[in-house]
Amino acid sequence: MTALRPERDSSPYGGEAAYGGADAFEADARRAEARLAEALRAEALLRQAVDGLSDPLTDPLPGRQAPQSQSPGPQGQRFAGHDETMPLRVVETRHTVEARRRAARTGPESMATAPTATMPMVSEALPPPGPASSEGGRAARRKAAKRRGRQGANRDRNGAQEGVQGGGTPDSTSSSAAPLSRVEARRAARARRPSAGTMASRLIGEVFITTGVLMLLFVTYQLWWSNVRAQAQAGKETSSLQEQWASGERAPGAFEPGQGFAILHIPKLDVVVPIAQGIDKSTVLDRGMVGHYDENSIETAMPEDKTGNFGIAGHRNTHGEPFRYINRLQPGDPIVVETQDTYYVYDMASILPVTQPSNIAVLDPIPADSGFTEAGRYITLTTCTPEFTSKYRMIVWGKMVEERPRSEGKPDALVQ
The missing domain is CATH 2.40.260.10 (Sortase)
Structure with a gap:
């Protein structure tokens, strides 16, 4: 028979707090904060190490050796899925995003010490081992670097164009212009199209020029050719x-x-x-x-x-x-x-x-x-x-x- 158990301040079993007590929750929160700070610090150090490499795609990280070719055979075969160190994925909230932005402005050191809210960490499962070659991790990093390079180049180009058009330097622009839609492109084309007044003034100018040329030809004929x-x-x-x-x-x-x-x-x-x-x-x-x-x-x-x-x-x-x-x-x-x-x-x-x-x-x-x-x-x-x-x-x-x-x-x- 299941009965409701009332909440009590003390435990009948020797003085322990009910359901573990408040101290247990505070300890868990402190441990979570410590793990989050440690992960942010490790991520900052990793970024500094990667930025210091001459070739981020092929050079080994500090403290590691370049991968060596394995001898053929079942004992020397390695799985490509275990070549990369998969960091824990942190579910970011509004407080975490604000903290990361402040850390990016002040430097990598402040990122590790910035106060952040306690939040759970969800780790991604490692991919199962497969028959891929030992170069799979390096190829993935190379593709990701190429994508980031193309995206960065596009952002820099768009920002430079906006800066020049706005009277500033390309470095002064912080955001790239979004491409025009079809409706906006049509509106821009109509705006560039000359107005009726402009067309009329051009027509009048052409008439005057033509009349002047004809008069000049007539005078030349009368005074010389005749x-x-x-x-x-x-x-x-x-x-x-x-x-x-x-x-x-x-x-x-x-x-x-x-x-x-x-x-x-x-x-x-x-x-x-x-x-x-x-x-x-x-x-x-x-x-x-x-x-x-x-x-x-x-x-x-x-x-x-x-x-x-x-x-x-x-x-x-x-x-x-x-x-x-x-x-x-x-x-x-x-x-x-x-x-x-x-x-x-x-x-x-x-x-x-x-x-x-x-x-x-x-x-x-x-x-x-x-x-x-x-x-x-x-x-x-x-x-x-x-x-x-x-x-x-x-x-x-x-x-x-x-x-x-x-x-x-x-x-x-x-x-x-």
Whole structure:
């Protein structure tokens, strides 16, 4: 029969405490603390010994000899499982973890003397002996060391990257950045993507750059290439006229619009340019020639007429610019018109620097504002002004002073 036994302060069997008494529990606690301290001290010493080795994987620990090869046979065979010393595994709690962290900060010596809470120790059972070779323990240590080395290298690399990005040194970082997840990677990519304002500003900048390049090309064409092309076309027309006159293939008479019929010489300006019928831009003026005002515009006289005003027009800028410097002419400077049979020599008489394009009175038989008061044989040169604009017109007049047949040779103005 089982009955409840009351707790008593004294034992009926000679004065011993019930269930061993409180002294027994205190003794067990002290022994457990001593064993824990001894284990921590042994672990610290072992770590110091391992750190002092040049090769932790192959060098023997202090006080031990390197493993020697065993002779074959059943008596000399050893089990790989007994090559390693398996320490007791300590179940750590919050107090133990805090104590180990403090010991790691202050040094290995404080780890052995740091106060720790009493806790049970659970030992791992040794692996059963097996037929593995004597190198099994060393191989396991080598693999573990490689794993620790890779993990440490990754932590150092990540920490160095965080330190550099944060403005510090790689040694100042204490934790490595975790890899981004897919969602975080997508968010980061969207953050790096330029905004609508940035795209708009880039587009506007590209438009401005393209416009600037096109304007530069246009200016280059107008100021350089158009002159090169027009001067080449005018020179070709001059040579063609001279060849036709020399061969007698061309008979004087009426001329078609755009057809060359004379050559203008301005010795002071070194101008030699063909004169064509009409003042059309595309077929006459833009081809580097000088145009005669005919019945399709404002009809003026021809050089061979006994009275009248021979009016011609030419570009001042671009497309050969034959009249660019006519403002430099002075009274008395010769202007020569060469035809198939005759040279007509004019002396520059006067200039009108600026007038409206609608002022066609300057082309009258007795031109207005020229200073001429009676009918005569005059020449009128018209061009645009100021330079590179067509807002106004500049007028230069001349009066015929000599009519010389080609059979008598060139006039003095072309010989000098």
